[in-house]
Amino acid sequence: MRPLTIAAGAASGGLDGHVLGTWVAAALTLAIFSFLYKDNPVYKLAEHIFIGVSAGYVVCLEYWNVFVPNLWNPLVSGGEFILVVPFALGLLLFTRFSPRAAWLSRWAIAAMVGSYAGFAVIGALQGDLIAQVRAAMIPVYSADAAASLGAAAGGNDYVFALLAVLQNPLTIIGLVTTLFYFFFSREHRGGLGMASRVGIWFLMISFGASFGYTVMSRVSLLIGRLHFLLSDWLGVIR
C-alpha cells in the first residue's frame, strides 16, 4: 500500500521532498499529540501552523478553482457580461468591513440564503419527507424475510435473516412510540405514557449507536495517524 502521506513534494515524486514532508508531518503529529500530556507551546505552534496553512490553502484554491475559471475568465475573455451580477453581489459581501455600508452585504446574503433554501426545501421534500414516509409504510410481517430465515444455513446468515424478520415490527414499534414521545398535546400518562417510555428506549438505543459510531470514527483517526507514524515515518510496519 502506498503511504498515506499528504506531504509537500510527494505528489511530484521527489524523494527529498517526500522524506522532508514525512518528517514535517510526523513532527507536527507528535506536536499535536503532546497536548494529551498537557497544553504546551509546541502544541500551540502546530495548531497555529495548521490554521494558517489551511486558510492560505483554501484562499488559493478558491481563487484558482472558483474565481478565475467560473467568473474572471468567462467575464473577461468569454464576454459573458451577465456574470457582472454575481461579481457585484460578491463584492457587496466585503462591505461588512465598514459598519456604515454593511447593510449592502445583505443583498448578497439574501441571494445565497434564498437559493440554498430552495435547494434544501426541494431536497427535504423529495428526498426525506415523501420517500421516508413511503418507506415507513411497511407490513409488520415480511414473507420474504421469513422465507430467507427458513433458508438460512446458520451462523451469520441466520443472524442477519433473523434481524431481517424483526426489522419491520421493530421499525413500526420504534416509529410509533417515538412519535408518541414527541406528542405534547396530552400529558404522558396511562397508555400514552407507556408508549412514550418505550419511545425513550428506542431514542436511547439510537443515541447509543450514534455515540458508538462516533467513538469508532475517532479511534479510526488515531489509527490513521499511528499507521502513518509506524509505517511512513519509522518503517516499523509495511
Next chain:
Amino acid sequence: MSAAGEREGMVRRLSHLDRRIIYLIVLICAAVPLVIGARVELSVGPPVRSLYDAVDSLPPGSYVYLAADYDPGSLPELYPMNVAFVEHLFSKDVKIIAASLWAPGPPLSQRVFDDIAPRYGKTYGEDYVNLGFKEGREAVMVSVAENLKGTFPEDYFGTPCGEIPMLDGINSLRDVSMIVNVSAGYPGIKEWVQQIATRFDIPVGGGVTAVSGPEMYPYIQSGQLVGLLAGMKGAGEYEQLLEKPGLGLAGMASQSSVHVAVIVFIGLANLFYFLDRRKGR
C-alpha cells in the same frame, strides 16, 4: 492498614486515575495490533454486501461518477474506501468520472488513480478522468446531473472536457450507471440522495465516516441508497469482499482492541461509581 482500608484506597486511586494513563493504554491498544500485523475476520453486513453486488453487476464499459467529497481530515476512514471502489471498478472495466465538491478532494482522487491505474493498465482520459473541484454544493449536483460538460468545462489538469475521449457521448449524469460517493459530511451522500437519487432516479451508493453512518441507514431501508460503508469497518468489509486487504482491514484489529479497552473503562467507571455511592450511604 486493614484489608478493607487497602481495598478502599485502591478503589479511590483507580476512580481518580490520571487521564493520561488512559490515553497511554488506548495508544498501546491501537499500536500493538498494527505492529504485530494482527488481523480480524469481519462479518460483512447487508449494506456493504448490497453495494458490492451493485458495483459488481455493472457491465464492462459502463460509466460511474465517483464523487470524492472528503478531505485529509477523514483520510483513515475514507481513503481505503476510495481505493477499494477504484480497485473494484477498474477490475470490472468500468469507466470512472471522478469529481469533488470538497476542495481537497481532487488530489486525493488523483493519488488513488496514480496508485492503481497502472496495475490495471488504465489510461487517463480513456478509462478514467478527474474533473476536479467545483464550488456550489447542491447547485453543482443538479447542474452536473443536467449538463456535465457545462458544469465541468475542464478537467483537473485544465484539459477541455470536449477533448477527453471517454467523455464523448456523456452529457449528464443520466448517462452514467451509478454514482459512488465517498462522503465526509456536507455536501455529501445525503445531498446526493436528496437532490439526485430521488429526483433523477440514478442509483447512489457509497461510504461515509462512522459518525455519519447512523444518519444514513434510513436511506438504505427506503431504497434511496443501494448500499453503504460506514467508517473503517465498512471499508474493511468491502476490502474483505474484494480480497484486497488495505488500511481498512489492517486497522480493524486495532479498532477492536481499543473498543475492548473502552468497554472495560466504562465497566470499571460504573463499578467505582457504585462502590463510591455505597460508601457514601
